[in-house]
Amino acid sequence: MDEQTLAVEFRNITKTFDNVVANSKVNFKVQKGTIHGIIGENGAGKSTAMNILFGMYSPDAGASSDAGEIKIYNTPVKWNSPFDAIAHGVGMVHQHFMLANTENAVDNIILGAEPVFYALRKLPSFFRLIQTKKAVQKLKTLAKVFDFEIDWETAIEDLPVGVQQRIEILKLLYRNAEILILDEPTAVLNPVETEALFINLKKLKEQGKTVLIITHKLNEIIACTDEVTVFRHGKVVCSLKTKDTSTEALAELMVGRKILLQVSVPPQKEFSKTPVLEINNLVLYSQKKAKKKLDHIGFSVLKGEIVGIAGVEGHGQSELAQILLSPNAKEFAIKGNINIFGKNILSLKTNQIRELGVSFIPENRQAQALLLDSALQENFLLGNHDKGELQFYNFLSFNKIKEKLLKIVRDYDIRPGNPNSLARQLSGGNQQKLVIARECYSQPKLLIASQPTRGVDIGAIQFIHKKIIQVRDDGAGVLLISSELEEILALSDRILVIYAGKIVAEFNRGDPKLSRIGYYMCGASERENVH
């Protein structure tokens, strides 16, 4: 195809955030009238690049010789905000929809660009009457062109997610977007809705629109796109025509050839093969979306073993971690069995579950684990507040608390180590160490660690890994959930791969078939017990 039909071109785009290079000399081209896939792992730089295209961020300026450039229809553009992008016909549908739940589709789409009665158009907005009938007509016609089926009068919250997404896309089309960017569009859809989306996208293509999809689901790439660009570690690895490649090849490009790390992890100690955690046939529905977050999951964690759950974020891991501690949470409906030490925990409250010897390192320490504006000693107390040895006749003994805290500060090398400093003042790594220290203080029998080294510096990562292994060697079972494949590979005695709420693969440590793990993480077919 000749240059004339290039919709988007990125040349040498670099973007740095605070010392982190998110995009490094990114180059790719998107032909007009195609569906173009943008793939990569979490943190590979694909979202950054698309946000730049959409005007959320500006690329780094750089020296003139290797200055980056973005061209839309062969014209260089420089945008200051998403409004500029929209004005040039570039629109983005985010993962979190910008729709008001109580309003209907029409209102949500026309907001800010309402068709008003001609005679009133010069009056201030307070008096401009919206021509609702005309708006509905316009939208119905537009929807017909692209074969979108939409419920116009119903409130957004009563509509299925697939329809909501169509409304978001229609928002862009209503504003004459020619280039549409969809960010992980199938993350919230079930298989039927996904099929419907692909049909809609093909229609868009037929009408001459250009679509970019950010995703990591390889089978969808194969099913739906014309071309693919692969990101890894902030760079573009390559761009391919979809028909020239396969999911396997893409997986390798995306994840890279993983060398199995020969980490000096001591071998498992011998413990009785007692299951600490047993999950059977667990199905989890999120009530509002009637979507299965976990689809007949079953596995065990034994004493003295680390079970790692590998998988790209968003496939049910967060929900799994959550219900292990709060099975009664109102947002979910659960079927199946979860036993800890043989006890069914589905009817238990959080403190009762903790009393069984469960500790939890949540994935978002600031939102879920820390009291940022409190002193270190207060943070240490959280979860340990009922422990007798920290009390003095039922009152908090800050002497004892301080003593224990200082020991922890020494053992874990937490800085600054002043018991009165606020949690907010610690770096990410130190915050995480504090959380782990307090969770391990009670010598847990089951440790659930969710993204334990997210946002943590290298030194702290090593320390945290050592600690997790130590907990295992003390006889605890550890459930490790992480989207960092290296971490899973290094620490786990057994690895389970989760995809779309199902366990799709299982490996033991050192299994040579682990080289294909990327393949499973990205959506290979049904469960294969690869032993």
Next chain:
Amino acid sequence: MFIKKILIIIQPVLAICMGLFIGLMIAYGLGENPWSVLKILVNGAFGSTHDLASTLFYTTPLIFTGLSVTIAFQCGLFNIGAEGQLLSGAFAATTVGILFANLGSPLAPFIAICASFIGGALWGFFAGYLKAKRGSHEVINTIMLNFIAVGITSWLTLYVFPNRGTQNPETQEIAAQFRVPSLFLTEHATVNFSFFLALLVAVLTWFFLWKTVLGYKLRATGQNITAARLSGISVNQMQILAMVLAGGVAGLVGVAEILGQAGKFRIGFSPEYGFMGIAVSLLGRNKPLGVVLSALLFGALHKGTMNLDLETENITRDLSLVFEALIILSVTAEGLWSYILERRK
């Protein structure tokens, strides 16, 4: 860190100065010399032991309501209902004092104090329960409960326990053995035992919130509800507890008014102590010590402006409301700095 500590003290002081300054300017606009206004204010509040006594008289209920708002706030809740809670507590004390007039025990005042607390705690419980179990917002509920408390106590005063000997809208007197000792009698106001009770409650509040396990759980809930939940704390229980305690402490205003000052329930005895408690707590940075200090300030302002009323042509005691409002607005204008900084970018 040191600078931060200084800032914590400076900001309220700045706010007070700002509020006073603007208030004095308004006084100037009304035709008075701001300097003499300031002198009368200070003199009126602290000039003589008589004045100091009156100041402390106004300070006492403000300490109670300020602590009430603080306790709720430490659990992440907004207690606008202190007004209703204090009425409820005050009336409970009155009821005990009237119904058990024949009780001859030396523990009588203590029983009445407990009744005061329980009355307020009950009123706080309603708001807490509705928030925890039904998820309805405590702000509107507590405002409604305020009006309901006014209605019920008015009805009880006029129809169930009225004082037949007078036209005033008040109840009969409570039996003498329930009264608390006064320390200082002046024409208008009695500084009584309740002042010390207020200080004691402030200390107890501090102790409870910062030195006990339960207090810790309550504060953790206010700081990060998710983290608290995940650590095994029952958030619902904490919220209800906070409102019960907040209500109870507000109810102790009954000790000051009923058991101390008047000996009976008079409709309208509270010059909006409940709402003022919000200002007191805000200025006092939601900590018991700050609450006591800012209650003292507001009490002084209240007394001082009463003197202004008498000693100037154009100023009435309503100016105290203006001062208080300006101080609160100055405190909330902290956001002004971040707004200006943002615009500079």
Next chain:
Amino acid sequence: MTIEEIETYCLQLFNSTLRISIPLLFAALGGFFSERSGVINIALEGLMLVGAFASAAIAYFTHSPWLGALGGALIASFFALFYGVFVIYFRANQIVAGVALNMLAFGLIPLIAKVLFDVTGSSPGLSIEDRFQIMPVVLIILLIVFIHFWFQKSSFGLWAKFAGEHPMALHSAGISVFRVRLFSVWLSGILAGLGGMSLSIFLSSAYSRNMTAGRGFMALAALVFGKWKPLPTVFACLLFGFVDALQIQLQGIVLWGAEPVPVQLIQILPYVITILVLSGFVGNARPPSALGLPFTKS
């Protein structure tokens, strides 16, 4: 009672209800504009009082109720603007700022009254030509018609709705959330001021101390009861007004037993009902999702 007596009784009741509801209606509709766009307006009480005083004072000096109404509305709206800037731009806590504004109004008004009229508690009585006989009724009907048939379908109406439900979406659509909210708060000031005006120069002949008597809060209750929609809110105001009118009529009348029904217990009915509604015992009251939350662009 004869048929005629019952007729006159009902007519009286109907009349009283309407009259008593008018200030509530103004205030509640004012609250509607503000809360719909996401700003809680606890200050309605103070704004009403400002309107009551200002219109009475201006009507006295100019002998024109129209100027009084205009002045009252504008001055109240100025106060509201002040409140709006604090909570929208400075992101002050809306409850606290609202309480402060109420206090400010309740404090400043007697002081100014003293300067103007030498007494703090009231303004001089207005002669009948200086008051309204029917204008506020007409105005409120026009207002209700306008809101229901026109405003809800206007561009601004849509924007205000989104400012209250999903300000981020409004911002992404290129509309300034701050401006929409500020204008709504200003409007609520105008209406609350008119509510106060109807108290002082329509229902009575002067301003008197605390004449709002909690109506600003009752208007909030009516808004909650009306689930933040205009027509149900109007109904709620009429209902509350009816209860008020009823208890005045019932005073002294023995319904059952030997004791008259206590006035105070009837008076608290609107508040009890509001709690029940808000707590989900009666229907499902759902406030605008962004109500009370300051908007940050990031």
